Amino acid sequence: MLNSIFLIFFFQLVGEFIQKFLELSIPGPVIGLFLLLIMLLLSKKKYYKIPVNFQINLINSAENLLNYLPLLFIPVGVGVVMHLSLLEDNLVPVMLVIIIGTLLTLAVTAFVMERLLKVVNKDD
Amino acid sequence: MIDQQKLYEIWVYLQAEPLFWLTLTIGSYLIADYFYRRSNLFPLLNPVAISVLIVSVILLTFDIQYERYFDGAKFIHFLLGPATVALAIPIYKKWDLILSNSRAIFISLIIGSVFAIFITYGLSSYFELQQELILSLLPRSVTAPIAMGISELIGGIPSLTAIITIITGIIGASLGIFVFDLMKLKKMEARGFSLGLASHGVGTARAMSRDTNAGVFAAVGMGLSGLVTSVILPLFIKFIF
Numbered sequence: 001m002l003n004s005i006f007l008i009f010f011f012q013l014v015g016e017f018i019q020k021f022l023e024l025s026i027p028g029p030v031i032g033l034f035l036l037l038i039m040l041l042l043s044k045k046k047y048y049k050i051p052v053n054f055q056i057n058l059i060n061s062a063e064n065l066l067n068y069l070p071l072l073f074i075p076v077g078v079g080v081v082m083h084l085s086l087l088e089d090n091l092v093p094v095m096l097v098i099i100i101g102t103l104l105t106l107a108v109t110a111f112v113m114e115r116l117l118k119v120v121n122k123d124d
Numbered sequence: 125m126i127d128q129q130k131l132y133e134i135w136v137y138l139q140a141e142p143l144f145w146l147t148l149t150i151g152s153y154l155i156a157d158y159f160y161r162r163s164n165l166f167p168l169l170n171p172v173a174i175s176v177l178i179v180s181v182i183l184l185t186f187d188i189q190y191e192r193y194f195d196g197a198k199f200i201h202f203l204l205g206p207a208t209v210a211l212a213i214p215i216y217k218k219w220d221l222i223l224s225n226s227r228a229i230f231i232s233l234i235i236g237s238v239f240a241i242f243i244t245y246g247l248s249s250y251f252e253l254q255q256e257l258i259l260s261l262l263p264r265s266v267t268a269p270i271a272m273g274i275s276e277l278i279g280g281i282p283s284l285t286a287i288i289t290i291i292t293g294i295i296g297a298s299l300g301i302f303v304f305d306l307m308k309l310k311k312m313e314a315r316g317f318s319l320g321l322a323s324h325g326v327g328t329a330r331a332m333s334r335d336t337n338a339g340v341f342a343a344v345g346m347g348l349s350g351l352v353t354s355v356i357l358p359l360f361i362k363f364i365f
Binding site for chain 1: 149150152153157171172173175176177179180183184190193194197198200201203204205206207208209210211212213214215216217219221224225227228229231232235236239240243244247248251253257261264265267268269270273274277283284286287288290291292293294295296299300303304307309310311313314315317318319321322323325326328329330332333337339345347350351354
């Protein structure tokens with residue numbers, strides 16, 4: 001467990017370092033995600049070996065953490081409600097832009113992908 | 125008879141400690157999640173939205189500064205970083221599925237990311253919003269840290285973009301399913317991908333809690349749309365303004 005937490009923190013740390021060092025607009029944790037993914041994929045190609053125990057451990061820890069992903073957005077979400085006054089008189093039009101814009105973007109993206117995907121429908 | 129003075133002193137002590145705010149945050153989430161499950165996952169009872177409401181109402185009722193609350197709740201907030209890194213694991217497990225659909229992913233990614241920018245620009249112009257506000261709205265689909273970075277770069281207000289971005293996430297996560305059902309879209313991967321692309325982390329969290337494949341495609345959509353948007357949005361701005 002501790003090994004996996006260390007590894008995840010370590011990759012985030014490296015990601016944050018790279019982000020600051022190269023002054024990238026991509027956040028450190030996202031860079032950490034890519035690096036960890038690359039490391040796992042390279043191990044699959046047998047460039048080096050990650051002990052099976054450790055892999056299982058890593059998978060379990062990551063999935064445990066991801067189970068609580070929604071919880072992690074609450075502190076920021078509360079900040080949004082407490083700072084809604086920043087939007088002043090624009091609250092209604094801004095909300096309309098967000099709601100209409102988001103739903104249409106979801107519709108277009110999902111529509112395009114539904115037609116291009118090569119996967120089997122679960123209910124068919 | 126209860127010693128009111130003593131109770132007040134205890135409250136003053138507790139509210140200065142992280143423990144109280146952490147317990148409140150987790151408690152609100154458990155309550156929201158309980159009702160969400162009881163309602164058979166009714167989309168409007170999105171646990172993030174409901175628990176945010178519970179905590180906000182408590183803070184407003186007792187006149188507590190957000191900074192005080194966040195000072196305790198930041199320990200939960202901190203885990204967002206490691207959780208983002210941890211998304212590498214489900215992506216890794218479904219790598220073959222992703223690779224065999226890379227063409228679908230690429231095309232939907234470009235169309236979705238470009239559409240998100242155009243529709244936001246079109247609607248904001250229609251409502252005649254000021255330029256600064258439009259610039260703060262444009263990056264709203266991508267994950268908050270990227271959105272704030274882009275906002276700063278193109279002349280928006282990053283803190284305003286943060287608020288708009290989180291609202292976008294919550295709207296997508298709680299209302300998206302109505303759109304998918306209305307359009308009779310069946311493939312979980314398509315639903316997930318668009319949730320990640322259009323409503324970043326909150327959408328991904330939502331997809332992940334419903335279906336593994338949806339969650340993985342959401343994480344891929346979120347990561348890639350962040351990359352693509354940070355490249356094309358500044359170009360779009362140069363073209364328009």
